[in-house]
Amino acid sequence: MxxxxxxxxxxxxxxxxxxxxxxxxxxxxxxxxxxxxxxxxxxxxxxxxxxxxxxxxxxxxxxxxxxxxxxxxxxxxxxxxxxxxxxxxxxxxxxxxxxxxxxxxxxxxxxxxxxxxxxxxxxxPSAVTVAADSPWKTLDEFLKYAKENPEKVRIGNAGSGSIWHLSAAALGEETGVKFSHIPFEGAAPAVTSLLGGHLEAVTVSPAEVSSQVAAGKLRMLGVMSDERLEAFKDVPTLKENDIDLSIGTxxxxxxxxxxxxxxxxxxxxxxxxxxxxxxxxxxxxxxxxxxxxxxxxxxxxxxxxxxxxxxxxxxxxxxxx
The missing domain is CATH 3.40.190.150 (Bordetella uptake gene, domain 1)
Structure with a gap:
């Protein structure tokens, strides 16, 4: 004031x-x-x-x-x-x-x-994040697996209708890939489920996985922003992967x-x-x-x-x- x-x-x-x-x-x-x-x-x-x-x-x-x-x-x-x-x-x-x-x-x-x-x-922005011990090192590898294994990739979100649900749905629409969308009461429990091996990925914000990424427990594959983030300079945008999607909270x-x-x-x-x-x-x-x-x-x-x-x-x- x-x-x-x-x-x-x-x-x-x-x-x-x-x-x-x-x-x-x-x-x-x-x-x-x-x-x-x-x-x-x-x-x-x-x-x-x-x-x-x-x-x-x-x-x-x-x-x-x-x-x-x-x-x-x-x-x-x-x-x-x-x-x-x-x-x-x-x-x-x-x-x-x-x-x-x-x-x-x-x-x-x-x-x-x-x-x-x-x-x-x-x-x-939203980001695609997987477990560090998963077989996918890049977003392309993740999407290829998901395309070859329809509905076997479970993506956690912060609840049906949340931005993290919508961002995953938009990713599926843009790439022609089908995901199983798993709702949670917020991003934190979704990330916990990913850490426990009950999901293949989450599409929450980089902030909500940053500590686990830094600890080497999770791997961020791509961010849904127009440009790379200062704190995650090594993580490409989806647009760098020819996916025209920028979405977030x-x-x-x-x-x-x-x-x-x-x-x-x-x-x-x-x-x-x-x-x-x-x-x-x-x-x-x-x-x-x-x-x-x-x-x-x-x-x-x-x-x-x-x-x-x-x-x-x-x-x-x-x-x-």
């Missing part, structure tokens, strides 16, 4: 009676802890972004943010709870790209505009659509300053999560654009339920 507003809020938390100032609304917001709903399980990239944000935001809000994981339905349960919350700013959501996907799949009780954007925090803060704009503005300014905190940057850098900040207007444009894009992709893949 702007420096003057930040000072005012901190002063309020130190004991200034908001009523004595004669103003209402954002002038005394927040007066209690804010709950941040994470629609996926603890341990994954979405959870990591939420917790890093909540920790760094302590400097810019007079009350803390409590992170609560609400899993299920490929993110639908947590996103629905956030959309249906009281529009007072005290229950916010760490929204993911599934906000623009699930309604188009017919798997959600909400629409993408049932949540009002506050700020985008992050963006990451974004994460950000949102609140119920009827939340007053002055409350949104407080959260927006706090978000802007939080993203600039070195502690937030350090956590995301350590986990190889990409930082990409947009304010409420820019984030709204991203959601609208991606909702249209994913509707077209879902219709093309005939995935609507």
């Amino acid at each position: 702007a420096s003057v507003l930040a000072v005012g809020l901190i002063g309020c938390s130190a004991g200034t009676d908001s009523a004595s100032s004669g103003s209402k609304g954002a002038s005394d917001f927040p007066k209690k802890q804010i709950e941040l709903i994470v629609p996926f399980s603890a341990g994954g990239g979405t959870d990591a972004v939420a917790r890093a944000f909540a920790d760094a935001a302590k400097k810019h809000l007079p009350k803390p943010i409590g992170v609560v994981n609400k899993t299920g339905g490929g993110g639908a349960i947590g996103l629905a709870e956030g959309a249906n919350a009281k529009p007072d700013g005290y229950k916010a959501s760490l929204v993911t790209v599934e906000l623009a996907i699930l309604p188009n799949l017919g798997l959600a009780s909400f629409q993408s505009d049932d949540l009002k954007p506050v700020a985008q925090l992050n963006a990451d 974004w994460r950000g803060i949102a609140v119920p659509k009827d939340t007053p704009q002055d409350v949104v503005d407080v959260l927006k300014e706090a978000s802007r300053k939080t993203v600039e905190e070195q502690s937030f940057k350090d956590v995301l850098d350590k986990l190889n999560l990409g930082i990409e900040y947009k304010d409420d207007t820019g984030f709204a444009d991203t959601i609208t654009k991606d909702s249209k894009r994913f509707k077209e992709l879902i219709d093309k893949l005939n995935l609507k339920q």
Whole structure:
């Protein structure tokens, strides 16, 4: 938030009676802890972004943010709870790209505009990752095996309708390969299943497999981005393999659509300053999560654009339920 507003809020938390100032609304917001709903399980990239944000935001809000994981339905349960919350700013959501996907799949009780954007925090591509002791050293080898063994390759995702499910489905469409799609309640359990030998691959973000790749337990075969990632310079893009596919997630803060704009503005300014905190940057850098900040207007444009894009992709893949 702007420096003057930040000072005012901190002063309020130190004991200034908001009523004595004669103003209402954002002038005394927040007066209690804010709950941040994470629609996926603890341990994954979405959870990591939420917790890093909540920790760094302590400097810019007079009350803390409590992170609560609400899993299920490929993110639908947590996103629905956030959309249906009281529009007072005290229950916010760490929204993911599934906000623009699930309604188009017919798997959600909400629409993408049932949540009002506050700020985008992050963006990451999907990546094809296999066990380090698997026979596939390259993406071409993996896809060749999958093509010769229809439906024998199990790819784990973060739930039916999740971006990691959609990215694998899009890969199959682009290459003419059939996969068995195995849903989990988040990326972390999918990766655990891959490590246990119960899957052939996952298509989660590089961040969600980075530690296991570094430890030599997993091997990343390709990233679904326009260019190679700085942290994984040796991993080719799918486009280098003549597969025209670039797809991934974004994460950000949102609140119920009827939340007053002055409350949104407080959260927006706090978000802007939080993203600039070195502690937030350090956590995301350590986990190889990409930082990409947009304010409420820019984030709204991203959601609208991606909702249209994913509707077209879902219709093309005939995935609507």
